[in-house]
Amino acid sequence: MSDVFVVIHLVLLLGLFAPGALAGEEAVDPPDVAQEQSETTPHAGPIVLEPDSTGTRFVAPVQTVIGQRIDAARRLDRQTGVASVLEAEQWAGQGLDAAELLGRAAGLSVSSTGGLGATASVSLRGSSSGQVPVYLDGVLLNRPDAAGVNVGALNLQSLERIEIYRGAAPLTLGGASLGGAIHLHSGDGAGTVLGAATARSYGGLIFEGGGATTAGDWTMSLRARALRADNDWEFENDNGTIYNPNDDQRSVRVNNDVRGGGGVANARRTLGPGELSLSAIADFSEQGLPGLSVRQSETARSSSLLGQGQVRWSAGRSANTRWQQANLFARVDQQTYEDPSGDLSGRVRDRSDEVITLGSSVAGAFTPTGARSWRLELAHAWQQSEDRALSDEFPLRQRSTMAAALQPTWNLFTDRLLLSGGARAELNIDNEEGQDSNSLPAWTVQAGARWSLHRTLFLKGNIGYFERVPTLFELFGDRGAVVGNPGLASESGVNRDLGLVWSIPSAAGRRVAFTWFVNDAFDLILPVQISPVAVKYQNLARADIEGLELEADSGRLSIFSARLALTRLWTTDRSGRSYAEGHPLPGRPGLVADAALFAHLGPWTAGVNLAAMDENFAQTGGRAPIPGRTLLGASLERHLGQEFIALARVDNLADDEVFDLYGYPLPGRQFSVSIQKVR
Numbered sequence: 001m002s003d004v005f006v007v008i009h010l011v012l013l014l015g016l017f018a019p020g021a022l023a024g025e026e027a028v029d030p031p032d033v034a035q036e037q038s039e040t041t042p043h044a045g046p047i048v049l050e051p052d053s054t055g056t057r058f059v060a061p062v063q064t065v066i067g068q069r070i071d072a073a074r075r076l077d078r079q080t081g082v083a084s085v086l087e088a089e090q091w092a093g094q095g096l097d098a099a100e101l102l103g104r105a106a107g108l109s110v111s112s113t114g115g116l117g118a119t120a121s122v123s124l125r126g127s128s129s130g131q132v133p134v135y136l137d138g139v140l141l142n143r144p145d146a147a148g149v150n151v152g153a154l155n156l157q158s159l160e161r162i163e164i165y166r167g168a169a170p171l172t173l174g175g176a177s178l179g180g181a182i183h184l185h186s187g188d189g190a191g192t193v194l195g196a197a198t199a200r201s202y203g204g205l206i207f208e209g210g211g212a213t214t215a216g217d218w219t220m221s222l223r224a225r226a227l228r229a230d231n232d233w234e235f236e237n238d239n240g241t242i243y244n245p246n247d248d249q250r251s252v253r254v255n256n257d258v259r260g261g262g263g264v265a266n267a268r269r270t271l272g273p274g275e276l277s278l279s280a281i282a283d284f285s286e287q288g289l290p291g292l293s294v295r296q297s298e299t300a301r302s303s304s305l306l307g308q309g310q311v312r313w314s315a316g317r318s319a320n321t322r323w324q325q326a327n328l329f330a331r332v333d334q335q336t337y338e339d340p341s342g343d344l345s346g347r348v349r350d351r352s353d354e355v356i357t358l359g360s361s362v363a364g365a366f367t368p369t370g371a372r373s374w375r376l377e378l379a380h381a382w383q384q385s386e387d388r389a390l391s392d393e394f395p396l397r398q399r400s401t402m403a404a405a406l407q408p409t410w411n412l413f414t415d416r417l418l419l420s421g422g423a424r425a426e427l428n429i430d431n432e433e434g435q436d437s438n439s440l441p442a443w444t445v446q447a448g449a450r451w452s453l454h455r456t457l458f459l460k461g462n463i464g465y466f467e468r469v470p471t472l473f474e475l476f477g478d479r480g481a482v483v484g485n486p487g488l489a490s491e492s493g494v495n496r497d498l499g500l501v502w503s504i505p506s507a508a509g510r511r512v513a514f515t516w517f518v519n520d521a522f523d524l525i526l527p528v529q530i531s532p533v534a535v536k537y538q539n540l541a542r543a544d545i546e547g548l549e550l551e552a553d554s555g556r557l558s559i560f561s562a563r564l565a566l567t568r569l570w571t572t573d574r575s576g577r578s579y580a581e582g583h584p585l586p587g588r589p590g591l592v593a594d595a596a597l598f599a600h601l602g603p604w605t606a607g608v609n610l611a612a613m614d615e616n617f618a619q620t621g622g623r624a625p626i627p628g629r630t631l632l633g634a635s636l637e638r639h640l641g642q643e644f645i646a647l648a649r650v651d652n653l654a655d656d657e658v659f660d661l662y663g664y665p666l667p668g669r670q671f672s673v674s675i676q677k678v679r
Contacts, residue, residue: 073085076163077501080418081460082168083164085162088156095204097116097154097156099151101156106565110660111123111660114664114665115256116204117153118231122148124178124180132177134181135183137184143355144383147527155264160185160186162185167497167517168180168462171407171423172375178545195209195677196675196676198673200670202229202233207225208223208224218267219268219269220265220266221265227260227261229258231256236657237251251293253296253665254290255296257287259287260287279312283304286301287301287302292664300341300343301337302336304334311329313327324375325362326362332354337352354386356383373409374406374408375405385399396433399472400428400431402426403425405423405424406422408421417449417451419449420448425443427441430475440490444466448460457501458502459498459500461496462495463495463496464494465494469490470537475488477536483534484536485538489539490523493521495517495519497518500513511555513550517549518544521540521543526540541574543575544572546571548567550566550567564593565594586619587618594609605638607634607636610631629656633651634653646673647674648671649673650669651670651672
């Protein structure tokens with residue numbers, strides 16, 4: 001079956017460039033390309049309007065038109081799913097890492113081991129990090145031998161925007177999942193920030209730069225970043241005795257330094273009715289692993305090296321073609337891990353893992369009678385995981401994933417009602433040297449609706465059924481702190497959400513979104529502590545998750561602007577285990593909020609921000625409590641002429657002692673200053 005699928009896939013790829021293949025009946029909006037129109041500029045003459053939501057183009061009479069740019073956020077607001085967008089202008093030159101930035105989004109919580117560039121994981125709507133697929137330009141970043149993506153290692157400088165889908169995600173990104181999906185879009189190098197330098201507390205330094213040029217028909221760009229940090233703050237060490245303050249003492253975080261860098265190169269040109277894009281991404285990091293605060297390691301280290309190359313062709317918005325996209329990619333991800341003293345897991349470890357991923361996808365769309373479009377995508381990915389340090393003892397593991405997705409949309413009642421649906425079938429074939437292959441199928445089915453109550457007000461509803469197969473990491477462990485469980489079953493569930501979105505196109509950034517969601521998860525895969533230093537992934541019979549999300553952005557109101565992201569979450573363990581039944585799921589805070597208020601006075605912008613999190617627990621059954629917190633921060637920004645911006649920021653003003661993960665203290669008060677060169 002795998003060979004047949006690959007043959008069909010190659011035929012479709014070749015057919016993309018066959019004579020006449022690019023001809024179609026009418027243009028169809030590609031759902032993953034931001035709609036761009038004129039930037040509030042008067043224009044006289046015949047106007048060929050972009051396709052509306054039915055995919056039909058119109059020619060307007062001679063007139064004067066004032067256009068508005070429809071950015072990625074408003075494009076997603078017009079779809080049926082619930083999503084947020086973080087644009088590069090929100091973080092460029094501010095010296096943030098991805099973990100700090102993602103903590104500003106509704107429905108999402110971040111857990112970090114502490115410090116700039118430190119290991120960090122994300123949770124969407126009560127999911128675990130392994131249940132959140134993260135994509136970079138359509139390429140899945142989740143490793144088959146890891147619990148989830150380390151968002152602390154993501155290079156923000158190479159990104160143009162981050163799309164966060166909560167609940168129903170596009171089927172090309174796997175569709176429905178327990179929480180949703182995150183899609184990272186790399187930039188073209190033509191951003192507004194040409195360079196930036198940031199200095200932070202605890203030895204933090206970040207340098208960023210980028211630019212673009214043209215050569216004939218090609219537009220070429222390059223963005224790069226380098227960072228370092230010592231991350232050596234003081235903290236209150238309770239020596240592992242939470243309820244005995246008599247042995248508490250002040251300690252310093254050791255072996256917590258990080259060094260890293262990377263960049264993205266991109267070349268683009270017009271090809272036929274679309275655009276051909278070539279991109280290459282490279283990132284590296286090297287850091288210490290201090291471990292738990294009660295027993296810090298001075299010798300454990302890790303490093304990572306990532307390389308990704310991609311060739312993509314995408315149809316233009318006005319292209320008269322059924323073919324929408326073709327994509328080829330290759331990715332190499334190497335990680336080393338050394339614990340010569342056995343401080344972290346109780347045993348000496350020396351690992352050198354390498355994951356190779358090759359993949360391709362093709363997508364097309366057509367418009368049968370009555371439908372806006374039917375989008376079809378076929379995708380294939382092959383992954384190989386190897387421990388190069390122990391290649392003789394541990395065999396190669398491979399996973400081949402084939403997927404087909406069909407996603408139709410309809411417009412009714414003069415475009416006021418948008419309906420979407422679809423299904424995705426996925427087949428994963430695992431192979432291990434000396435073992436029989438194992439086939440793991442998975443299905444996703446979803447439906448959604450968006451009703452335009454007003455041109456600025458949308459009512460949305462979604463329902464979906466999802467299945468997720470266990471990763472190689474969950475099945476076989478890491479030969480250390482994670483014990484394998486080959487008997488794991490696929491997890492499944494039903495997601496539902498209902499929400500309102502209010503967005504004013506004429507007021508930049510002014511938007512409010514409120515969503516209620518309910519998730520029922522079955523055979524949920526979660527880590528269970530089986531010893532003081534080891535966990536094992538097991539199927540939880542059932543879990544109930546319910547929540548509310550609120551996003552608000554005021555845009556500019558006189559001299560003020562404000563933003564708010566709030567998530568209220570209720571989770572319940574329904575496994576039937578006496579020590580866990582009825583308790584909240586571990587690592588899921590009931591309340592997460594992030595808010596900021598800014599005052600704009602000429603070249604000056606002053607801001608205050610608040611980040612709050614409710615109490616939660618590190619272990620099943622309400623054990624190992626993680627205290628709630630409310631942290632305050634402030635910032636001051638000044639434009640220096642037309643080319644430079646200076647920024648000063650202080651986080652955790654009260655110097656509170658906090659942590660996301662039990663035994664991993666976060667830094668106290670932090671200062672940062674940065675200077676940016678803009679266009």
